[in-house]
Amino acid sequence: MIAARSPIYLSHAPTPKIKDFALLAALEAGIRGTLLSVMPVYIYRAFPDAVEVSHIYFLVGLASLCCGLMVPWMSRFIPRRWMFTLAGCCYLVGLSLALTQVPVLMACALLANAVGTVTFTVCLNAYVLDYIHRMDLGRNETTRMVYSATPWMVGPILGVTLLNWWTPAPFLLAGFFALLLIAVFWKLRLGNGKQISRARAPAVNPLAYLGRFFAQPRLIAGWFFAVMRSCGWWVFVVYLPIYCIESGLGDKVGAMALSISNALLFTTPLMLRKVNKSGVRWSVRASFAAAALLFALGWALSGYPWATVISIMAASIFLVALDVCGGLPFLMAVRPAERTEMAAVYSSFRDVSGIITPGAAALVLLVAPVSGVFAAVAVGLGAGWLVAGRLHPRLGLNRAVAAR
Numbered sequence: 001m002i003a004a005r006s007p008i009y010l011s012h013a014p015t016p017k018i019k020d021f022a023l024l025a026a027l028e029a030g031i032r033g034t035l036l037s038v039m040p041v042y043i044y045r046a047f048p049d050a051v052e053v054s055h056i057y058f059l060v061g062l063a064s065l066c067c068g069l070m071v072p073w074m075s076r077f078i079p080r081r082w083m084f085t086l087a088g089c090c091y092l093v094g095l096s097l098a099l100t101q102v103p104v105l106m107a108c109a110l111l112a113n114a115v116g117t118v119t120f121t122v123c124l125n126a127y128v129l130d131y132i133h134r135m136d137l138g139r140n141e142t143t144r145m146v147y148s149a150t151p152w153m154v155g156p157i158l159g160v161t162l163l164n165w166w167t168p169a170p171f172l173l174a175g176f177f178a179l180l181l182i183a184v185f186w187k188l189r190l191g192n193g194k195q196i197s198r199a200r201a202p203a204v205n206p207l208a209y210l211g212r213f214f215a216q217p218r219l220i221a222g223w224f225f226a227v228m229r230s231c232g233w234w235v236f237v238v239y240l241p242i243y244c245i246e247s248g249l250g251d252k253v254g255a256m257a258l259s260i261s262n263a264l265l266f267t268t269p270l271m272l273r274k275v276n277k278s279g280v281r282w283s284v285r286a287s288f289a290a291a292a293l294l295f296a297l298g299w300a301l302s303g304y305p306w307a308t309v310i311s312i313m314a315a316s317i318f319l320v321a322l323d324v325c326g327g328l329p330f331l332m333a334v335r336p337a338e339r340t341e342m343a344a345v346y347s348s349f350r351d352v353s354g355i356i357t358p359g360a361a362a363l364v365l366l367v368a369p370v371s372g373v374f375a376a377v378a379v380g381l382g383a384g385w386l387v388a389g390r391l392h393p394r395l396g397l398n399r400a401v402a403a404r
C-alpha cells in the first residue's frame with residue numbers, strides 16, 4: 001500500500017525567483033525610503049550643528065560596522081531565516097526609539113536602523129548568491145532597483161511632509177513596512193538558503209575571513225567601488241538637505257531632490273543594457289568620472305544654491321549608474337563556499353562609508369562651509385575612477401560582444 005503524501009507545494013518550498021528577492025528589497029526600501037530624508041532633518045533639529053551631526057553619524061557608522069562583521073559569526077549559531085527576521089526587528093526597535101523624541105535615543109535609533117540595514121543586506125545577498133545564477137546577477141540588480149524605485153522616489157518627500165504634519169507619522173509608516181517585510185519573508189519560505197560544504201574549517205572568529213578577502217584583488221576593488229559610491233550617496237542624503245536649510249531653501253528642497261533622483265531607478269534596465277554593451281570597466285569609469293566632476297561643479301557654484309542643487313542632482317544620475325554596475329566586479333568574483341562571509345564583507349561598504357563620510361565632513365567643516373563636503377566627495381569619486389582602470393576590459397561582456 002502506498003502511503004499518502006502531502007502535496008508538493010506543502011512539502012517543498014518553491015525555488016525563489018528574481019522577483020521574490022526584488023519584492024523583499026522593495027519592502028525594505030519602503031522603510032529606508034520613508035526615513036531617508038526624515039532622519040537627517042530629525043537629527044539636525046535635535047542637534048542643530050552640522051559638525052555635531054557628523055560626529056553622531058561617525059559613531060553610528062563605527063558601531064554598525066562592528067555589528068555587520070559579527071553577522072556571519074552569529075549566522076553559525078542563529079539560522080539565516082532568524083537573522084533576517086532580526087533585521088526587521090532592529091528596524092522596529094529603531095523606529096520605537098525615534099518616536100520618543102529624546103535626542104540621545106534618537107541617535108540610538110540611527111544605530112538600530114543601521115544594524116537592521118546591514119543584517120538585511122548580508123542575508124539578502126547570501127540568498128541571492130545561493131539561488132541566482134552568476135550571469136543573472138545584473139538582471140537581478142536592475143529588477144531589484146525597478147521594484148524599489150517607487151518607495152525610493154515617493155518616500156523622501158512623503159516622509160518630510162508627514163514629519164511636518166505629525167512627527168510620529170513617518171515612523172509609523174516605516175514600521176508598517178517593517179512588519180510587512182517580515183510577513184512576506186516568511187511567506188516565501190526561503191529557509192536558511194542552500195547548504196554548501198566548505199573545503200576548509202569554519203572561521204573561528206568574525207574577523208578570520210578578512211584575510212581571504214584581502215587576498216583577492218577583484219573583491220577589494222569591487223568593495224572600494226561600493227564604498228566610494230556610498231560616500232556619494234551619504235553626501236547627497238545627509239549634507240545636501242543641511243546645505244539647503246542653511247542656504248535658506250528650506251527642508252523640502254533636499255527631500256524633493258532625493259525623490260526626483262530616486263525616480264532614475266526606473267531607468268536602470270536601460271543602464272544595464274549600456275553596461276552589457278560597453279562592459280563593466282568602461283561603465284564604472286565613466287560613471288565615477290561624471291559624478292566626480294558634477295560634485296566638484298556643485299562646490300564651485302555653492303554661492304548659487306539652486307545651481308548647486310541641480311548639479312548634485314545631476315551627479316546622482318551617475319551614482320544610480322554605479323548602483324547598477326559598481327557591485328558587479330565583487331559579485332562576479334565571490335567563491336560559492338564563501339558567500340555568507342563575503343556578503344558580510346561587501347555589505348560593510350555602507351558602514352565604512354558611514355564612517356569615512358561624516359569623519360571627513362567633520363574635518364572639512366572645521367575650515368569650510370557645508371559645500372566643502374561636495375569637493376571632498378568629488379576627490380573620493382575621482383579615486384574610484386583611477387582604481388576602475390585596473391579592471392579587465394572585457395569584464396561583464398557576453399562572449400559574442402567580447403569576441404568582436
